[in-house]
Amino acid sequence: MRDARLDRRALVAEILERRGDAAVVAGLGSAAWDCHAAGDSPLNFYFWGAMGGAAMLGLGVALARPTRRVLVVTGDAELLMGVGSLATIAAQAPSNLALLVLDNEAFGETGRQAGLTGKNTDIAAIARGAGIASAFTVGGEVEVGSAGLNVQEGSAETDIDAPAATLAATLFEEEGPVLCVAKVALGAEPDSYPPRDGVLLQARFRAALAGD
């Protein structure tokens, strides 16, 4: 099977370009750098720690602000550390919550140690088992997703624009909860650090949502 792993920076940029007024919660590490590189916004909340908390923080925002679309962007290991969150989210069934898991099958921030999704673990399958019916994988060795996305071998690895647009439509418009695992390459993206002042991050994020 040919490798169709996606370029995470380009993918996140293409998706967030289509975010409208969605709130974005970025898990710690590369996912946060990707979201920051795509363009900082008061509607972005970035984790610098508290690994495993991104999905639940996203759920909290989604429940408190039911008219606001919320997208959680995080890594495979961050999601797995809080994997029970998938069951919690499924039970609450927030229609305005989507999750994008950038799966590089490694602990990218700590020295690229091998992660569990490169072995036998399939996050989309776990999510479906937890009760999130709309959960699928794009990129890599690809399966067909609920949104009809199918990045076939050799078809899309060099031109992600079309799948990114379809994926963005799914993440921002499909009735949630929705979870997409994007198999991404283990690249060497330049640093793009958001502010690490937690008070600044929360205050501007909260203020940006205050008018809902």
Place this chain on the structure above:
Amino acid sequence: MSTVNDPDISPQRDADGSDGSDWGERVYRSLPDLGIRHVATVPDAGLGRFLELCEADPAIRLITLTTEEEGIALACGTWLGGELAAVAIQSSGVGNIVNMLALPNVCRIPCLLLVSMRGEAEERNPWQVPVGRTVPDLLTALGVEVFRPESASGVAAAFAEAAARAQEAGRPAAVLVGQHIIGAKSFVGGDG
């Protein structure tokens, strides 16, 4: 065990003569005034009445968690969305929330915990003791303001006080409901 804040907030007996043993109902009834619509929990028998009332109330969303640290992140999320949430857990669950407390601490997000205690006097399950006996000191060390009502009639007042202090200071606060209020779990028929 030392705590930074250990008030006996209300008298042993209320003006109406109640001994306050319906503390779970009183805390539940205080939720609207505190603006709390979201209650996250890993259930515990000691919280039974409170959780039962929350679950039966369509105005309250009861969010069952798989593990307690989820509740910290969830409560931070609801607050970012403009709403204070309550996280109702057993003392053993305090051991699970340790690193997640970085989120409300660094970001100065109010976070309100209602903790039913195990591991105190008359505990008959030794597995409850290591974290249970450490909870007040652990929470204090982690930057959580701790309230320990001395009697059942003081629980609701302590809960309201903790909610106020959490929001005024932008920090987590916890109300510990002791086993002297809840009663110790019996293990009749077991070997414990």
